[in-house]
Amino acid sequence: MVFDKVKEVLQKNTSAFIAAGLGIGVSLVIFPLVIISINMVVKNGENKFTELEVIRVENLIKDEIDRTSRSLGDWSNWNDTYQFAENQNQEFIENNLFAETYENLDLNSIVILNSSQQIVYGEYFDDETQSITDSPIDFAPLIKAYPELADMNRPEGYKGLAYSQGHVMIVASNPILTSLNEGPPQGNIIFIKMINKQRINHYSKITLRDIGIYSIETTIEDSPAIPAPAKLKDIVFIHPKNLNVITGYKYLSDLQNKSIILLQVDNDRDLYNQGRTTKVIIIVILSVLILFIAIIAFFFTRSVLNARELREEEETSAKLLESTRRNAIELEKRVVERTRELELKNKDMETFNYTVSHDLKSPLRGISGYSALLINDHANQLDATGMDYLQKINDSSQRMDQLIQDLLVYTKANRNEINKIEVELDPLFDTLLLEYDEEISKRNIAIVKNMECARLVVDREGFTLVLRNLLDNALKFTKTNPNPKIVIGCKKSDTNVIFAISDNGVGFDLKFHEKIFDIFQRLNQAEEYPGTGIGLALVKKTMERMGGKVYAESQIGVGSTFYLEIPL
Secondary structure, eight states, X not given: OHHHHHHHHHHHTHHHHHHHHHHHHHHHHHHHHHHHHHHHHHHHHHHHHHHHHHHHHHHHHHHHHHHHHHHHHHHHBOHHHHHHHHHOOHHHHHHHOSHHHHHHHXXXXXXXXXXXXXXXXXXXXXXXXXXXEOOSSOHHHHHHHOGGGGOOSOTTOEEEEEEETTEEEEEEEEEOBOTTSOSSOOEEEEEEEEOOHHHHHHHHHXXXXXXXXXXXXXXXXXOOOOOOGGXXXXXXXXXXXXXXEEEEEXXXXXXXXXXXXXXXXXXXXXXXXXXXHHHHHHHHHHXXXXXXXXXXXXXXXXXXXXXXXXXXXXXXXHHHHHHHHHHHHHHHHHHHHHHHHHHHHHHHHHHHHHHHHHHHHHHHHHHHHHHHHHHHHSGGGSOHHHHHHHHHHHHHHHHHHHHHHHHHHHHHHTTSOOOEEEEEHHHHXXXXXXXXXXXXXXXXXXXXXXXXXXXXXXXXXXXXXXXXXXXXXXXXXXXXXXXXXXXXXXXXXXXXXXXXXXXXXXXXXXXXXXXXXXXXXXXXXXXXXXXXXXXXXXXXXXXXXXXXXXXXXXXXXXXEEEEEEEEO
């Protein structure tokens, strides 16, 4: 009796038991494999990213060492340094070794040894106070710990990291020779950059990472048990601090190739947190998929056993497909909504950038205005130094005002609508040249126009902005030529129109062709050729928005030609 009831229950629920068994079996196999696979991918990716970030910071430090060594070369091969090492004339110190020198070279200390390895000069420049103060380190023990710094027999000198008296630092030493790189050496000159809090903060801002640089003698808070240097030669040790931060450690070698300095780089665990989210999503998807498989198995089994259940399965499948279709439509709708939200956020960001730049102009006008009032109305109350400083403030505020103005134009370029109309070219160029009429007449600049096309369908405002920037550059970079000449040309083909604006100015090296179109990139000093480094970037952006492109040809000392290619 009991056996018959059990048999009846099994027969009625055969499909359910099969479906449940299949779902449980697949879950027991797939879920662990998926979780393990995701964990491995996330761990490997996170470790690789952390290792690359540590190496990136290490390369930044190596670049800093190389820059220090290159700066040192100008001082070690110099007749004035050579004579000072020989006779210690105070005039050399007064004329060269003052606070501004340290600031310009980005140094903390300059140490000069004579040919007897005696320290004849050594001072310390404090980054925080921007003044020469007492040194936190004694130079003699440093040189004793690193005798290479006093080696006069190696022409290329020494450069690298050093640790002395509780401080990690960048050092570079060269033998002192004449300006013709001749000897005999009169001693050594040593440049020192302290890797202090200010410099580490500077590295952190550049890399967007929290950085620590320590001696291995230093106790690091919350640090793991880091293996000894011998076990981590050129290897990054990675340790997850918590759910949000993962840290990479690497030993750095000093001047004597000793691994006594430890580099620490903290990274956000974005990949780890994305992996956690991915696991949840995949588990949900797999659960739905396994449930779907179980349902199919359930109805398939019942279809074999009973034709009536087959019809019920078809109805259920149809409902499931309809639900899937509705879900797909809903998903597509959400994608469209998210895309629209992203576009709105991008527009908000552009508006924010424009507003910030615009609001900066108000306090800047105050600085410029009040400094001008001081210069004009109170000059007799200031000495020459005060007037010089005040004039520098006024000049800097005006340059900053121009920079903000150019930034506003650059930001606005993305906001302006492209409105293409037919433009008469000759009147347009005549109007633009009229803006520079006074300078053209004063400098007797030759203007030549070779126009093969009379009109063009283009966005007038954007095209005028592009031409004005290129003409401004042509006028600016021909100011040293006694016979300046600017040629404006236009050629038309079946597919496009090419404009060319040529000058016989200073020109530039074509290896910088891409660089000149990047924002804030300049090839010349602002004192020689005023500007903000935004003009050509604005030209490139505007041309791209109009569907065209800009490129240049140039030769140093001969001049430059900028081409504007606009499709018909």
